[in-house]
Amino acid sequence: MNTADLGLPVDVPSTALFTDQYELTMLQAALKAGTAGRRSVFEVFTRRLPEGRRYGVVAGTGRVLDAVENFRFDAGVLGFLRERKIVDEQTLDWLAAYRFSGDIWGYPEGEVYFPGSPIMRVEGTFAECVLLETVILSILNHDSAIAAAASRMASAAGTRPLIEMGARRTHELAAVAASRAAYVGGFTTTSDLAAGFRYGIPTVGTSAHAFTLLHDTERDAFQAQVNSLGGGTTLLVDTYDVAEAVRTAVEVAGTELGAVRIDSGDLLLVAHRVRQQLDELGATATRIIVTSDLDEYAIASLAAAPVDAYGVGTQLVTGSGHPTAAMVYKLVARAESDDPKAPLTPVAKKSSGGKTSIGGRKWAARRLDADGAAEAEVVGTGAVPAELADRQLLVQLVEGGEIVAREPLDVVRERHIAARANLPLSATQLSRGEPVIPTEYLQGRSGS
Incomplete structure (x- = not known):
């Protein structure tokens, strides 16, 4: 072993x-x-x-x-x-x-x-x-708390997939265990590569705001990402102006753009506006992924929004307010x-x-x-x-x-x-x- x-x-x-x-x-x-x-x-x-x-x-x-x-x-x-x-x-x-x-x-x-x-x-x-008392309790208390939070979030999300992305919000070893527990509770993917390596959980991830800020223009950043990862990638569109970013994203990647990610603002309102804009630009199959300190209540509040997937970090790896069972x-x-x-x-x-x-x-x-x-x-x-x-x-x-x-x-x-x-x-x-x-x-x- x-x-x-x-x-x-x-x-x-x-x-x-x-x-x-x-x-x-x-x-x-x-x-x-x-x-x-x-x-x-x-x-x-x-x-x-x-x-x-x-x-x-x-x-x-x-x-x-x-x-x-x-x-x-x-x-x-x-x-x-x-x-x-x-x-x-x-x-x-x-x-x-x-x-x-x-x-x-x-x-x-x-x-x-x-x-x-x-x-x-x-x-x-x-x-x-x-x-064996301490090690058994240490594992079960942590993992069961995370899985319970994940299960509530999965219930709130319905058929929409959930991405675990809490590695940067907890201890590096706890992050791996949390990802595993989240998968048990209903999450579908993780951003944590160690969890993918150790437990076979599907991994996802594309870019952060730093990548956009690195380039001279947002268009340059999108073009670089599409050149590297293809048009099916997910482009982060809230670094500057969301509407302008969505327009640029479709111009760069085409109407086959895989997804856009929104990480700030009034997610309900912004998601509706982005969906309308994507459809008007012909990118009807482009998905919308939302992140930004989500918990089960925020996810439930977005049930009527045109959202295709949720990314959850802090609230998940802290048990959504209950870090122990x-x-x-x-x-x-x-x-x-x-x-x-x-x-x-x-x-x-x-x-x-x-x-x-x-x-x-x-x-x-x-x-x-x-x-x-x-x-x-x-x-x-x-x-x-x-x-x-x-x-x-x-x-x-x-x-x-x-x-x-x-x-x-x-x-x-x-x-x-x-x-x-x-x-x-x-x-x-x-x-x-x-x-x-x-x-x-x-x-x-x-x-x-």
């Missing part, structure tokens, strides 16, 4: 340090106490959706699998831990041999989720599971000894302040109404009711430490489209509201 596939610099050999120090200090203390080998179940879930959101989107699962596979404490990492005296020698010896050997179950990537949904379940010894990773069951056959006991945090949890290994299923649309997220412990047996959501991702569920990104993307379509119609409303379906809990005897 090449670390470049994870969006990492090539000189970073593992993901083991993508963690918080207390994961390692807990490990050390558990090793000394003799409890590190107890069979344990951790679950990833969120207690609530971001304010106003109607559903969440599971994204980053494929990156989690890569990170787990690459979670290794090599000589350099161990040397750092030893030098800083993070943990003792006994713990370092244990880490040197670390390989996750447990099981991971989860919602398939691209699926939707709701408060309480057990999005991912990690099972194994306490020691091997606790180390607020997921947590909690121990929900553990054995009372390190005997592999010891039964599991449900455990849960019971503190006040809205941070309580429900103990026990969970299953999840989505109940459908008479028309086949989702009507409830059912989460339970113990036996699954017969009527929900074929509606279970969790699938096995890792078995005995081996990854068993890698998927092409296009499969994930199509799954999300289908999952969103299966929700009640109000899921696509941009107005603030509660989750589009409720979460119901069925508690039974927790199995071992």
Whole structure:
């Protein structure tokens, strides 16, 4: 596995340090106490959706699998831990041999989720599971937040394509992950070449205002671009006067000009004027692409405009106001000894302040109404009711430490489209509201 596939610099050999120090200090203390080998179940879930959101989107699962596979404490990492005296020698010896050997179950990537949904379940010894908390949450929280924003934008855009172009608005490694998550959520292309290289996402891009300003005249700039990229290119027409630029663009590229891009001004008004002008000039097939700090609300406001595609940057890579999905990773069951056959006991945090949890290994299923649309997220412990047996959501991702569920990104993307379509119609409303379906809990005897 090449670390470049994870969006990492090539000189970073593992993901083991993508963690918080207390994961390692807990490990050390558990090793000394003799409890590190107890069979344990951790679950990833969120207690609530971001304010106003109607559903969440599971994204980053494929990156989690890569990170787990690459979670290794090599000589350099161990040397750092030893030098800083993070943990003792006994713990370092244990880490040197670390390989996750447990099981991971989860919602398939691209699926939707709701408060309480057990999005991912990690099972194994306490020691091997606790180390993965930070890296799993880091990936799922970021990618799911971006995918949820992308999904809302895709709903607002309808059949019009969306271009992800947020690389310059976030960390360079986060930009690659954001592009991947946006593709899962419904975007069609990206401007980020690293994302195209690592994940096969289609890439697009032509020129910025700097290219126009470089040349003596706007006509010279357009001519240079057409000479290089052909008449099917996209010309940026708002550097100076839009109407004059559109006229010049058609004169230079001809009526077969591929597209014009508008990056400023009253986009609704300007788009109508540009469409009328293009049609009058005979460039009836020339598309109009709009950019300029768009979010789902701005996209929705342009639904009646003669726009053919949207380019979105800042609002997408920051989750359109919600840059995290607020997921947590909690121990929900553990054995009372390190005997592999010891039964599991449900455990849960019971503190006040809205941070309580429900103990026990969970299953999840989505109940459908008479028309086949989702009507409830059912989460339970113990036996699954017969009527929900074929509606279970969790699938096995890792078995005995081996990854068993890698998927092409296009499969994930199509799954999300289908999952969103299966929700009640109000899921696509941009107005603030509660989750589009409720979460119901069925508690039974927790199995071992």
